[in-house]
Amino acid sequence: MTTPPTITTALTELTGVDHPIVQTGMGWVAGARLVSATAEAGALGILASATMSYDELERAILEVKERTDKPFGVNLRSDAADAPARVDLLIRHGVKVASFALAPKRELIRTLKDNGIVVVPSIGAVRHAEKVAEWGADAVMVQGGEGGGHTGSVPTSILLPSVVAAVDIPVIAAGGFQDGRGLAAALAYGAVGIGMGTRFLLTSDSAVPDAIKKRYLGFGLDGTVVTTKADGMPHRLLRTEYVEELEHQGALRRLLPTLRRSVRYKELSGLSWPALARDALSMKKATGRSWGQMMVAANTPMLLKAGLVDGDTGAGMLAAGQVVGLIDDLPSCEELVDRIVAEAAERIAATAATLR
Numbered sequence: 001m002t003t004p005p006t007i008t009t010a011l012t013e014l015t016g017v018d019h020p021i022v023q024t025g026m027g028w029v030a031g032a033r034l035v036s037a038t039a040e041a042g043a044l045g046i047l048a049s050a051t052m053s054y055d056e057l058e059r060a061i062l063e064v065k066e067r068t069d070k071p072f073g074v075n076l077r078s079d080a081a082d083a084p085a086r087v088d089l090l091i092r093h094g095v096k097v098a099s100f101a102l103a104p105k106r107e108l109i110r111t112l113k114d115n116g117i118v119v120v121p122s123i124g125a126v127r128h129a130e131k132v133a134e135w136g137a138d139a140v141m142v143q144g145g146e147g148g149g150h151t152g153s154v155p156t157s158i159l160l161p162s163v164v165a166a167v168d169i170p171v172i173a174a175g176g177f178q179d180g181r182g183l184a185a186a187l188a189y190g191a192v193g194i195g196m197g198t199r200f201l202l203t204s205d206s207a208v209p210d211a212i213k214k215r216y217l218g219f220g221l222d223g224t225v226v227t228t229k230a231d232g233m234p235h236r237l238l239r240t241e242y243v244e245e246l247e248h249q250g251a252l253r254r255l256l257p258t259l260r261r262s263v264r265y266k267e268l269s270g271l272s273w274p275a276l277a278r279d280a281l282s283m284k285k286a287t288g289r290s291w292g293q294m295m296v297a298a299n300t301p302m303l304l305k306a307g308l309v310d311g312d313t314g315a316g317m318l319a320a321g322q323v324v325g326l327i328d329d330l331p332s333c334e335e336l337v338d339r340i341v342a343e344a345a346e347r348i349a350a351t352a353a354t355l356r
């Protein structure tokens with residue numbers, strides 16, 4: 001077998017990885033094992049820190065550094081009460097890339113950049129891309145509506161070219177990618193690489209229990225649904241019975257189990273009640289949601305954890321992109337990255353050959 005050509009873009013140059021592929025930060029999923037396997041495969045792995053306490057994040061960073069000396073990133077929530085302390089942690093441990101789940105704060109971008117960290121916020125709208133570009137972000141990751149987890153309504157095929165046209169910084173395409181055709185298409189749109197969540201969750205290197213991975217593989221192209229009933233924000237989840245029910249249940253019936261899980265989440269996250277309340281308050285301010293919706297929002301992390309970490313096959317809340325319907329295997333990160341690069345190179349060559 002001949003070695004496929006390498007694909008070099010502004011993404012590989014900025015971050016020092018071999019291939020223009022990002023394993024995105026996924027709460028409860030993107031831990032040290034997946035991130036280091038992705039890094040070893042030559043792509044950019046991003047630790048998800050929103051579901052980790054500060055100490056857990058530090059342990060995860062140290063574990064990745066033990067397993068690989070390749071570059072990796074950390075996904076941060078800029079509205080978390082301890083966001084500045086987490087930024088210091090990244091600086092102290094020489095983490096290469098910082099990504100942000102929600103709009104980052106200007107001062108955090110400046111501090112990270114002053115310390116040589118590459119800043120790549122995730123955005124779901126053109127105006128957010130323009131704002132973070134103005135604030136000095138090095139690149140943006142655009143997530144189209146087909147993506148898993150919190151998502152918007154504009155599909156990648158429309159949002160990506162809009163953002164590429166609107167900003168001068170490199171744009172990474174996410175939402176709906178799983179193979180080399182997708183990488184070739186994203187590059188043709190003017191992106192510098194692809195970010196994938198669902199596809200990396202469904203690898204043998206992800207720590208999600210096997211029974212849950214098998215469950216994901218059973219869902220087809222219509223196997224996901226976007227609901228605001230989980231935490232008030234549009235959230236793309238597998239179309240389980242629980243989610244179908246949630247869509248039709250009143251707020252009152254959801255309240256009691258919500259309260260119980262909030263107590264459990266507090267224990268698990270290691271956050272104090274004042275810290276949780278501060279997080280909730282800043283989230284409330286940022287989103288304008290009612291306290292009832294905030295309570296349901298507090299429920300969501302525990303429901304996601306039940307499936308993704310504890311392996312409860314009855315768990316009804318599992319974040320997934322529409323692309324789950326195209327996925328039918330569990331390769332290692334290395335197999336996945338190699339085959340995507342080889343297929344993308346083949347597609348680019350085949351496309352170029354149509355030129356006369």
Ligand SMILES: Cc1cc2nc3c(=O)[nH]c(=O)nc-3n(C[C@H](O)[C@H](O)[C@H](O)COP(=O)(O)O)c2cc1C
Nearest residue numbers: 024026027101147148149175176196197198319321
């Ligand atoms: C299980 C799961 C958990 C996620 N958790 C987060 C998160 O904590 N922070 C974040 O910025 N994005 C999160 N996302 C979104 C992904 O990072 C990524 O943008 C998305 O999965 C891309 O779409 P795809 O699933 O079609 O590849 C999550 C997605 C999934 C599937």
